[in-house]
Every structure is written in C-alpha cells, then in structure tokens.
Amino acid sequence: MYDVTSMKAEEFICHEEILESLKYADENKDNIPLIDSIIEKAKLRRGLNHREASVLLACDKPEKIKEIYDLAEQIKKDFYGNRIVMFAPLYLSNYCVNGCVYCPYHAKNRHIPRKKLTMEEVKKEVTALQDMGHKRLAIEAGEDPVNNPIDYILECIDTIYNIKHKNGAIRRVNVNIAATTVENYRKLKEAGIGTYILFQETYHKESYEKLHPTGPKHDYAYHTEAMDRAMEGGIDDVGLGVLFGLELYRYEYCALLMHAEHLEAVHGVGPHTISVPRIKHADDIDPSAFDNSISDEIFCKIAALIRVAVPYTGMIISTRESEEVRKEIIRLGVSQISGGSRTSVGGYCEDERPHDTEQFDVSDQRTLDEVVNWLMREGYIPSFCTACYREGRTGDRFMSLCKSGQILNCCHPNALMTLKEYLMDYAGDDTRAIGEALIEAELKKIPNERVKDICSSNLAKIEQGIRDFRF
Ligand code: SAM
Secondary structure: OOOOOOOOHHHHOOHHHHHHHHHHHHHHOOOHHHHHHHHHHHHOOOOOOHHHHHHHHHOOOHHHHHHHHHHHHHHHHHHHOOEEEEEEEEEEEOOOOOOOOOOOOOOOOOOOOOOEOOHHHHHHHHHHHHHHOOOEEEEEEOOOOOOOOHHHHHHHHHHHHOOOEOOEOOOEEEEEOOOOOHHHHHHHHHOOOOOEEOOOEOOOHHHHHHHOOOOHHHOHHHHHOHHHHHHHOOOOOEEEEEOEOOOOHHHHHHHHHHHHHHHHHHHOOOOOEEEOOEOOOEOOEOHHHOOOOOOHHHHHHHHHHHHHHOOOOEEEEOOOOOHHHHHHHHHHOOOEEEOOOOOOOOHHHOOOOOOOOOOOOOOOOOOHHHHHHHHHHOOOEEEOOOHHHHOOOOHHHHHHHHHOOOHHHHHHHHHHHHHHHHHHHOOOHHHHHHHHHHHHHHHOOOOOHHHHHHHHHHHHHHHOOOOOOOO
8 A cells, every 4th residue: 555654665666556647647648727737836846746747758748848948947957957077986896696687787797807906906096086186976886795704895985085185175975776774774864975866767566576686785675765775874865767778767766756755755755866777788788678768859858857756856867878968857857967987897997998898888088177077068068076974965855955046155156166176176178268258157146146156266275276165
C-alpha cells in the first residue's frame, strides 16, 4: 500500500500507485482544463505532486508543451539566475563486485584493466584537475568491500581536501558510491562531503533485479532506502538520479518524484540535486541492447518537467550528453554541469584521453576552458562556488535561501568572485576577456548596495592574488 512516510521502499515507491498515476495521466492527457489548472499551480513555484506532473508529461499538445517549457525556463531564471555550477567527476577505482548489465565495470568483465588510484595517484589527478580550474569534484567508485572499503574512500577525501597546489583547492567533494550503512554515511559526513549522490538506475523493482543480477546492488530495498540511511547518518544534501533507457521513462519520472516527496515528508527536506544520465556506449556495453532509450525531445521534456515539479532541486547534466543537447537542457532547467571530464581511472594525468578503463563514452569532449567560454557566450555565468555547504547552508537551510529570494545577494556575487579566480588563474586569453566584461555587467545586478561594494572590493583583492572569498 502506498505510504509516502513509510520507510519501506516498496511502500514509498509503490508500484500500484505509479501504475494508477500513469493511468490517470493517460486518461487526462487531453483534458485541457485540468492541464491548465496544473500549469497554473506550477506557476506558484511550489512544485507539483507526482500525479499532476505525470499528466503534464503525458500531454503531447505542442502549445501546452511550449507553455511548460516557457514556465520551466522562467522558474530556472527565478531560482538559479544565469549561473551554472561547474564540477568534474574523479574516478577512484573500477573494481566492482556487482553485475550491473549496463555498466562496463561489472564483475564479469575480464578484459578491462582494473585500476585503483593510490594516494600518490589521487594527488596527481587532483593536481591536474586543480590546474584546469576545478573546485568541486564528484568522486566515483565501483562497489568492492575488499578493494574500495569505506576507509579507502575516506582516505581519498582527506587527501583531496589537503592538496594545496598553486592557487588551487578542491573545496567540495561530492560522493557517488554504492549504497552503504548509516555508520558509513556518518563517516562520510564527518569527512566533510558535500552531496551524497546515488542513482536509483531504475525504480521498477522487477527490472531492477534483472538489471542487477548479482552482487550487493541486487537488493532493491537496500538501494532504494539508501537516502534515508544517508540522512539518518547526518547527510543533508542527497542527489537522486535515474539512468534513462533502462525502463519506461514515464514510470521513472513518476517514481523519482515520489522519492523526492518521501524525503521531504520524512526528513523535511527534498533532494538537493537530480541527475539525468542516459545510457551510453562503453567497453562491452551496447546502448541499443536497452529498448527504452528516449529521444532528445523527450529527454528535454523530462528536464523541463523536473524543473517545474521540484523548483528547489538542482539539476545535473554530465558530459554523457553532446554540446547541442546540453545547450537546450541548460535553458530548460539544468543548474550544474561537468566540464573537461574523463571517466577513466587515472584519466586526467594522461595527455591523450584514455579509453581502456572508461565508464562510458564522453560526448562533450571539450576542455573546461572551452566549456566556460561557451557558457559565457550563451549568456551564463560559470560558477565555481562552493560556499553554501562551507557556510552550513545545507538541507533545509539551503532551501530557505532559495525561498527567501536572497540568491541574487548571495549566490550571484559568489559566482562572480569564483569566476574571477578562474579567469585570473586558469583561463585562456579569449575566455578572460569575455569573462571580465561579463563580471562588470553582472556586478550591477546585485540589488543590495553593501553586498555590491564588498563584492567589488573582493574582486580587486582577487586581482592582487588573494583567494577564497564568499558570502
Ligand atoms: N558504483 C556506484 C553505485 O553502485 O551506485 C556508483 C558509481 S557509478 C561509477 C556512476 C553511475 O554511472 C551509475 O550509477 C550509473 O547510473 C552510471 N552508468 C553506468 N554505466 C553507464 C553507461 N554505460 N552509460 C551511462 N551511464 C552509466
């Protein structure tokens, strides 16, 4: 039976409730008065529930889709302005005991080299990432209690935070590792992580079990209940995600919102981010073997409807997607993107992009500087800000910042100051020229005069070599 506050996976992600919601959505997909009333509700910017949002996803009337896209774009502007937060993934180890059929790191893959970074190698990778200009990482590892135990992950986090090289620093480490225990989540919290990210892959239990035939990840309930354990362990910021292509997208979208509603109902705070990966080619993985792949058009519609349904939740898009798709989906609601990514273990230290241990093919292969330059030409401010969690603005405190409309007096100057650091330390000449002009224009948009003055004086100090200012 469906119960949003239940702690049992099959009750808060209730299969019958999803099927009924999809049926309701099908029955109402041409019901214009209902669709209009849902869009009106969405305009209040307090979100939609899974049933309402599923009706909008089912609707295929071009004029209504246009209205939804316009609203998504407007909500994105209101909550996130024109800032795009930058990050990079760091692959620590591809040892894995699971049998995920879509992932080349699956245990039965005997011909990919298995690699795990030593602390010396972590330092080299992070130094290379700092030299690109990154300040925020998402660490990634396969699940292997012997090769990648929690102590290894903690040691890597500690190493990463302590690397001081030139003006570089990694100021926020997000963690994407397999579902674990409350005790281990507590250790991650104590290690100072930002967001704990875990993709559900699919919410459809039967498919989930088939797609994860062996290894600890086979346990649907343990995986689905991970975010509750993470929050019990003190982690406020959790990141959800679905691997699109595995199951029917309308099922996944509905369940994803039910998961968000569950976290909000039980812990008083929804997910910090939602990621929208799609299956990509990789070593022995052929995406065409998965028959639920979605078109770029549907992909964009999902993104727009995530933006509309959960306005306070950041949305992440990786380099799995091409420049073209990224451009469209950023407009519709994405707030965070990776740039200059390498998805192989030890990949950042190589001159040429290595393919042997890659987790998936990277579509957007531009350098970080090219991505930063492109974003600015598109009218965005690439932000390397990590202030919120360092100022304790996590979980519901971050949400209140969003809700109080103080983002322009806080996130906006932080974005400008961290962009300035990037321009001074890492940018190419062209990027620097565009960036300086952008900062000058954007500074004027800070409403609070005192904040504007402080920001302006900090920008001057950054020119003199001082780093790490924040509101
Ligand atoms: N091993 C961890 C776990 O069990 O959750 C997470 C780390 S894994 C390195 C990161 C994510 O990459 C997975 O959760 C999955 O969604 C995604 N992934 C795996 N294979 C992929 C593929 N072929 N194409 C695109 N994404 C893939």
